[in-house]
Amino acid sequence: MDIFEEHESEVRGYIRSFPTLFDKAIGSELFDKDGKRYVDFFAGAGTLNYGHNPEVAVEAQIQYLKDRRIAHGLDKATVAKQAFLTTFVEKILEPRGYNYKVQFTGPTGTNCTEAAMKLARQVKGRGNIVAFTNAYHGHTMGALSATGNEAYRDESYGARGAVSFMPFDGFLGDMDTIEVFRRYLEDKGSGLEKPAAVMLETVQGEGGINVASSEWLQKLAQLCKDHDMLLIIDDIQVGNGRTGKFFSFEEAGIKPDLVCLSKSIGGGNPMAVLLINPEVDAWSPGEHTGTFRGNSLAFVAAKELIDQYWSDDSLTLEVARKSKLIVAALEELKAEFPQFDCKVKGRGLVLGIQTNQPGLADKVSAKAFEKGLISETCGADSQVNKIFVALTIEDEILNEGLAIFKEAFREVAGEAKA
Template sequence: MRIFEEMESEVRGYVRSFPTVFDVAQGSELFDESGTRYIDFFAGAGVLNYGHNHPMITEALIEYLKHNGIVHGLDKATIAKRAFLQKFRDTILAPRNLQYKVQFTGPTGTNAVETALKLARMVKQRSNIIAFTNGYHGLTMGALAATGNYFYKDESYGSRANTAFMPFDGFLGQDVDTIDYLRKFLSDGSSGIDLPAAIIVETVQGEGGVNVASIEWLKGLQDVCREFDILLIIDDIQVGNGRTGTFFSFERAGIHPDMVTLSKSIGGGLPMALLLMRPELDQWQPGEHTGTFRGNNLAFVAATEALSFWDNDDLANAVEYKSDILKTELEKIAADFPEFEPKVRGLGMIYALELPSGVANEVSAEAFERGLVIETAGADDQVLKFLPSLLIDENLLHEGIGIIRDSLKVLSERRNKMMTGQ
């Protein structure tokens, strides 16, 4: 590990949580250079919904490269891009009766968010954006302004200009309807909240602690946007691509956002981000918003293969089945360790086990020693975030959950010894 400490910036993060040198990976398993095996409940922070090195995707990439296919193409027309657009239209958009234009942004999710915010402001000729408490949308300037966690912000380098925050579903308690709260601010000319060009929201807040918006809340949010002529942007970067059981996380609510940002797993494990927009919002002039790496043809190839998982309902059904396993087993763990006051919440294949401040990090570290990679989330890192591949083998899923149980048992015994002075 010495070269990483010597050469790499102090900003490095995950290498501190998982201090080993990884070598190879397949499906939901990682192996370090000494051959030690780890179960992956992290999935590249949501990039690897289809697991590591899926043979179907790997073979398509090898064949494309052997053919000397275009790798870098800016926004020129290529065989790979055409195949992706056709597959995305026919497999994802058409069956859901969604009419969206596709814009390829830079390679990361924050690029897609920046593009959405810029376009919304241009179309509506308003500068304000509304985001939500505990929201996370990226760390470049516009996206950072819409991100709630102040760990990532500082007034000396990040401006909050033209961004306002409203309470997410449940933030003020279950008895407070935060849609009514939002509507009051928008309808009162003296509230201090300027009418926004857009409202941006995650239907399930991943980095914010796996906070799940209810169907009623999401429908109410769309109603507010229509009522006040505000564009609704769904950030589906982490919880889209099937993470909640349907390809888009908003499908369960039956809403139709004006824009959708996608990244992470849409590239089949390779960097790609895109913005979906209603056709009438596509008011760009040619070349008005560009990026050198907006056309990642290897990602187009990988993505086209990955979208084949959505040719039928098999994957959605598998996610529903494994979601029930996650929920059931985590609720059992919560019942067995009441001293930690655990809380379980989630949807599809993203679940949270909320623990007291500091405990989640301890469990993550203990689990890593036992062969499981799992990250924490939430404003105080108080949540263990379960984010395994959608394709994870059922036995591996149970094994990984068992490691969490064992890790909590170790911490519980350690705590009891401290309390009894042993």
Template sequence: MRIFENLESEVRGYIRSFPTIFETSKGAILTDEQGNEYIDFFAGAGTLNYGHNNEHIQDALIEYLKKDGIVHGLDMATTAKKEFIQSFNETILKPRNLEYKLQFTGPTGTNAVETALKLARLVKGRSNIVAFTNGYHGLSQGSLAVTGNNEYRDESYISRANATFMPFDGYFDDINTLKYFRKFLNDGSSGVDLPAAVILETIQGEGGINIASKEWLQELESICREYDILLIVDDIQVGNGRSGDFFSFEFAGINPDMVTLSKSIGGGLPMALLLLKPDLDQWKPGEHTGTFRGNNLAFVASKVCLDNYWQNDDLSNAVFYKEKILKDKLQQIANKHKDDYTIDIRGRGLVYGFEVKNDKAIASQISEYSFNENLICETCGSDGQVVKFLPPLTISEEDLKEGLNRFEKAVDKLFEDKKNKLTKEF
């Protein structure tokens, strides 16, 4: 690891949590240079919903490159882009009665968020954006302004202008936080300017696996319509099937004005896009641009995923089936240790959190012990207090169960070590 310590910037993060050099990967398995195999419950922070080196993607990319398909084309028309747009429209949008235009932004999620915020302000002629507590939307300056996590915010570079935070669903336990939001909108002296848009994740991933209810989302949409506010859903991490449905907001029956997508939409390759209602497409040609806003390899990868996984409900049904396995096992582990620890299990689809309520520091230790059991899982939350589960959606039942057994072993070992240490101290 010395070459990374000597030559790579100190900003590197995940390499510190998982200190080994990975060489190959397949499905839900990562293999390091020593031949050690790890079950991946992180999946590139939700980028690898279809697993590592998915065979459908591999074959399509190899075939495309061998026939000299366009790799880079700015925003020019290419066969790969045409086929992706057609497939996305026919497979995803039309069956859900959604009418959106597609704007291809720079290749990462924060590019899509920046585009959405800029367009909302352009269309409404207002600059304020409302975001929510514990929300995460990216680390470029505009996205960072609507990101709540204090770990990423610093007075030396953050722009606090034109962003207002409101409490997310459940932030005040049983209090309906949208009554609070509505009060600010109704009071002309609240200091909250009428926003151009509201941006939110329906399931806050980095924020700690906080889940907005169906009723809360429906009421938020109603408020946005009443006050002429655009509704932006950030579906970068929990979209693309992570919740079980393709879009995480489908279960609530809402129709956002804009949706940001990235991570797994590119089949593991860099791609981000903004879905926008046609009447919002008020850009002048070239008004928002970028060199890498049309990754043709990602178009190829994404199309083959749409064609192989979203022509029917098989993948969604598999996600819901595996969710029960995941949830039940985590709850079983929590129940085993309930005399010593208060553990909260929450999630939807294949995004789940495991939070030890009476010890915020323990999540990072659980992640470390899990790594020692050859399991990759990360933490999230305002204090890194939640262990996050993001396995590939295509993970086999066998690998899912084995990974959960390894997690249980790690938790048991850690709790036993803590108990032994406490006994020695007394």
């Protein structure tokens, strides 16, 4: 590991949490250079919903390269893009009754959220965006302005521009935070500039696995209509089946104006997609651009994975079944350690357990790594242990990982209790 310590920037992060030299990966298993095996409960922070190196995607990409097909196309028309768009429309959009235009932004999630914010401001002719407490929308300057965590709001980020924050569902306990938002909009003395758009995650992954109810989302969608604001859903981490259905907002029955997708949409390849209500597709040609906005290998992988996993509802049913297994394991720990006021949080396969003991979650993650499990923490104070498995994880590996996690949690919590 000396080469990284000596030559890589201090900015490196996950290498500190998981200090080993990884080499190979398949499905939900990782192997370091010495062959040590790790169970993956991290899934690339939501990038690997279909696991590492899914077979159909790997084979399709290898063949594509062997055939010397076009690898870099900017936003030119290519056979690979055509095939992806055809599949995405037929398997994802049309069955759900969605009529979105598709924009390929730069290949990161944060570029996608920046594009959504830029377009909303252009369409409405207003500068302000409303985001929510504990939001996370990316790490470039515009996206950071809509991110709530104090750690990301240092002056050096330049992240203060034209974003106002409102309380997320549950942030004020039982208080209806949509009514709080409505009051700010309707009172001319509130100090809230009328927003162009409202942007949110339906489940705040990095913010601590905070779940917005369907009722709250429906009220928010209506509020946006009542006050001429666009609704932007950031489905970068919890879309692509993470909550069960392909989009995390489907159960609420709402239709956002703009939807941000990235991470797992490319099957492990860099790719980001902004879905745009045709009525607000106000871009001029080349107005939001990027050198790598047409990743051919991502198109190839994404098409194969959509064909494999979204031709029926089998994956959605699997997510629900596996979710119950994980929740049961976390509820077991909650019952065992009542003194830590544990809360089991999440939907589908974005789940976690929160404690009131500072530093406990980080220690659990470190202990789990020692035992061969990759898992991370989240929340403003890293107070939640996040269970983020591939949607395709085999039961045997899932149960093995849960056993390791429970063992690590019990050891750390037992020491804290003592």
